[in-house]
Amino acid sequence: xxxxxxxxxxxxxxxxxxxxxxxxxxxxxxxxxxxxxxxxxxxxxxxxxxxxxxxxxxxxxxxxxxxxxxxxxxxxxxxxxxxxxxxxxxxxxxxxxxxxxxxxxxxxxxxxxxxxxxxxxxxxxxxxxxxxxxxxxxxxxxxxxxxxxxxxxxxxxxxxxxxxxxxxxxxxxxxxxxxxxxxxxxxxxxxxxxxxxxxxxxxxxxxxxxxxxxxxxxxxxxxxxxxxxxxxxxxxxxxxxxxxxxxxxxxxxxxxxxxxxxxxxxxxxxxxxxxxxxxxxxxxxxxxxxxxxxxxxxxxxxxxxxxxxxxxxxxxxxxxxxxxxxxxxxxxxxxxxxxxxxxx
Ligand code: V47
Numbered sequence: 001x002x003x004x005x006x007x008x009x010x011x012x013x014x015x016x017x018x019x020x021x022x023x024x025x026x027x028x029x030x031x032x033x034x035x036x037x038x039x040x041x042x043x044x045x046x047x048x049x050x051x052x053x054x055x056x057x058x059x060x061x062x063x064x065x066x067x068x069x070x071x072x073x074x075x076x077x078x079x080x081x082x083x084x085x086x087x088x089x090x091x092x093x094x095x096x097x098x099x100x101x102x103x104x105x106x107x108x109x110x111x112x113x114x115x116x117x118x119x120x121x122x123x124x125x126x127x128x129x130x131x132x133x134x135x136x137x138x139x140x141x142x143x144x145x146x147x148x149x150x151x152x153x154x155x156x157x158x159x160x161x162x163x164x165x166x167x168x169x170x171x172x173x174x175x176x177x178x179x180x181x182x183x184x185x186x187x188x189x190x191x192x193x194x195x196x197x198x199x200x201x202x203x204x205x206x207x208x209x210x211x212x213x214x215x216x217x218x219x220x221x222x223x224x225x226x227x228x229x230x231x232x233x234x235x236x237x238x239x240x241x242x243x244x245x246x247x248x249x250x251x252x253x254x255x256x257x258x259x260x261x262x263x264x265x266x267x268x269x270x271x272x273x274x275x276x277x278x279x280x281x282x283x284x285x286x287x288x289x290x291x292x293x294x295x296x297x298x299x300x301x302x303x304x305x306x307x308x309x310x311x312x313x314x315x316x317x318x319x320x321x322x323x324x325x326x327x328x329x330x331x332x333x334x335x336x337x338x339x340x341x342x343x344x
Pocket of ligand 1: 057058094126156157159161162197199232234236237238239241277303304307
């Protein structure tokens with residue numbers, strides 16, 4: 001299939017539902033057959049103290065969530081120790097923008113984890129956090145990215161991308177990393193030979209054109225660097241935040257958006273159905289709409305569960321495997337670089 005232009009994609013979004021699914025499924029099959037990847041990971045959110053106020057966020061300490069916390073390194077290490085004993089291969093560490101914790105608190109945690117568990121992949125610091133650390137401690141992006149590598153960070157998660165359209169972005173998260181800065185940070189990371197992911201927060205005040213524009217900006221960077229492993233559309237969770245979106249996006253629109261992601265992002269190898277924000281059931285159905293990755297067992301999740309998602313305690317490994325199998329796909333446990341560890 002030829003590469004989609006913006007106008008092609010807008011037209012395609014409106015196609016008959018199952019015809020669109022079939023196109024996305026054909027692309028998925030050509031890349032991954034019936035394999036669905038997942039990993040055994042642990043999410044850690046070490047602080048919820050944030051100097052920024054994103055309207056969609058229910059996680060950071062605020063009027064709606066007055067319970068501030070910042071973990072000591074010992075606490076973080078204890079979590080990693082227990083998760084390691086259960087066999088996880090990755091920690092996914094995303095924090096808020098805590099102006100008093102100190103640069104050493106951020107980097108020191110990675111150093112200690114790497115020293116104690118060199119086999120665990122550390123996926124940490126979104127571009128929003130990198131931008132915050134650079135501004136707060138008067139460093140360049142290059143300096144922060146090099147520090148991350150020296151401290152043992154292996155890859156970057158895709159958070160903070162939200163929606164790149166500047167008008168929407170200004171409305172939902174003014175003051176945080178801009179779209180151009182987000183892209184610049186990932187470009188610099190990729191130029192260091194490192195991989196990252198990229199997200200899109202949808203189902204709030206944005207429209208289809210904003211989503212396609214978001215995907216196209218990602219596609220352009222991927223053409224240049226090839227550094228993105230995975231695209232992750234995040235379904236906006238409505239509770240406990242200041243965005244005040246009354247109506248939840250429909251399942252039909254979520255699945256269409258998954259399919260469009262697979263078709264527009266022809267150069268990003270993996271499309272993740274993040275069960276935390278879509279529900280497990282819709283993530284399973286997303287496999288028929290182009291998705292080939294289901295993230296992981298997660299164990300504990302604080303950002304989306306604060307906004308209403310049913311994800312606080314993750315899912316059991318065996319249950320995860322069985323769910324993928326029962327939906328007619330082949331569960332493949334992967335490492336963080338998408339090397340296959342076990343076909344179940
Ligand atoms: O950037 C915040 C989102 C993201 C809400 O790289 C919300 O593998 C929905 O980046 N409703 C952080 N979403 C999570 C993230 C992530 C998740 C899973 C996998 C990966 C990966 C990365 O959470 C933020 C923001 O877009 N978020 N509030 C909300 N109310």
